Amino acid sequence: MAALLELQNFTVELPRPVGSVRPVNEVSLDIAEGEALGLVGESGCGKTMLSLGLMGLEPHGARRDGRAWLEISRDGLAARVNLAAMAGDGMRKLRGREIAMIFQEPMTALDPVMRIGAQIEEAIRVHEPHLPQAEIHRRAIESLELASVPQPDVRARQFPHQLSGGLRQRAMIAMAVAMRPRLLIADEPTTALDVTVQKQIIDLLLRLCKELHLALLFITHDLGVVAQIAQRVAVMYAGRIVEMGPTLEVLARPSHPYTAGLLRAAPRLEGKKFVPIPGAVPRLDDLPPGCAFAPRCEFHRCECDPAVPDLREVSPEHLARCILVP
Template identity: 40%
Template sequence: MPQTSVLTITDLCTEFETDNGQVRVLDGVTFHVPKGKTIGLVGESGCGKSVTAMSIMGLLPKPFGQVVSGSIEYTHQDKVDDLATLPAEKMYQMRGNAISMIFQDPMTALNPVHTIGKQLMEVYQLHQSKFSKKQRYQLSLEMLEKVGIPSPKQRMLEFPHQLSGGMRQRVMIAIALACKPDVLICDEPTTALDVTVQAQILDLMKSLQQETGMSIIFITHDLGVVAEICDQVVVMYAGKVVEQADVFELFDYPSHPYTQGLLASMPNSQSIPKAMLPTIEGSVPNLNDMPVGCRFSSRCPYQQEKCLQRTPVLEMKNAEHQISCHFWPDLPIKGSRQESVL
């Protein structure tokens, strides 16, 4: 049965104006987010994960960054809006309400001059105006408790700078969840937190997802977290999607050489403690000097002439698995879970 998509991103191209001229950071990004599901967005640093999130949120730094083509269709109540072309004031209404984001850096999202309590209660006022001030206070307190903040009554009275980085991150998560959005975008939300709190927050997100049916885009470097919480995975490399699949399918049949490399570099139960894990040699190509053909070609163990000449397109293995490689389906499946990667 086809899944209902809440977000459908098609051929998204985003560019930045830099000192070295115009650079294309996202080049034809395509994927969809099914309702009520969690999509993991993975790839090495600089691949364009945060820029994808910022493009969806309409938060690219103006005037230097902009979506130059493609669409971001948001389906809600049988209506479809293209967020790529939505007027700024409409986009402002969408943010926080329909689509909410937890940022990599919590200081960018919290207001330094307002107390935590004021900021959280304001969210309830905006989104659930039926509650009295006393109820809003109580809900805020409960939400701080849910994200694992000790002495929440005292924290309500404090300002962001009085909190540690980890605490600020939890406050931001509380604010994003209080909005009960349709889509929650999480950009590395738990990396700064210790493992126990991270597990607690992931559990909280999952239970809220079950309660409200929200969809989540979860950006992370941690494939262990992806395996645990995501339903589907989108693998990005140098501004493009190179593979996307159902999470079990991806871990069982990683088909793009880049995905295989990422999985091979992940520790597993059979890794020898302190032993070096394999890494993908080389680095992501420079935005000003992108290879003509496949962007992964310079690091790919299977590189051949045609990889340098033509850009591969995303091909469907099945409805839930697409790969962008000239040699698919002829490559061996390496680094899969069947080889005990997990």
């Protein structure tokens, strides 16, 4: 299937008093229409910065580089835009309509003093200012229904604090899909929820992927959640993709020691002890010249040090950035 989003060496660079750092460093990946790609990695690996860079919401002064091709449809015609080069009004027109994002904490996106319905209507009005109010209202209610919000008319009149955590997350999803975007970025949308509600939100996102042909970039710390939602997974470390492939294959046969470490560090139900990865994610301004995982890697050897290893092919669909891959 043709890619809806195709990143080619996509980079986000942040200026520092001396020099700069790259929280997102030459990331290349793609997501097809209707596909869910999982993105995992420890805290500080660059997952959110990658999302913000795609949305044109990177911190002030940041520089984006590389290509981030997104297929869009304009007046029935297909076109391709490079998100890495879009800013200002151009980006505002795409945000919500072509690409939308949901967050771990819905209150980051929802206005606490505005009724849910009015917020969704506002998200529609930005893109369709000439639509009659009645039609905008109808679409807002339809979006709440799409996100399986019970009693959407009642909920639309409520404020965010009157909703449970799970319902707030649904309301944020309703707002994100109100304009039927083609790409949805979900940044840890289930981390703050209990397991039952987590499952409901995952099922909802899977249904939306199918019904709306949404491409989904699903960010999580939790490898168990990735297995439930994403056909493919990308593992990020210190700004780079270090492993990528079919989720079941990567989880069953991790080829990068970092992925294997993440799996060993994941808490398990069957009572097996989990083993944290020793050390911590390196500071971006103090990366080793070679493999960034080297200081924490039990297989480290001197060949790992002169240069950052390339992504190597484990199998046609499965890549890993490690010299151990033959």
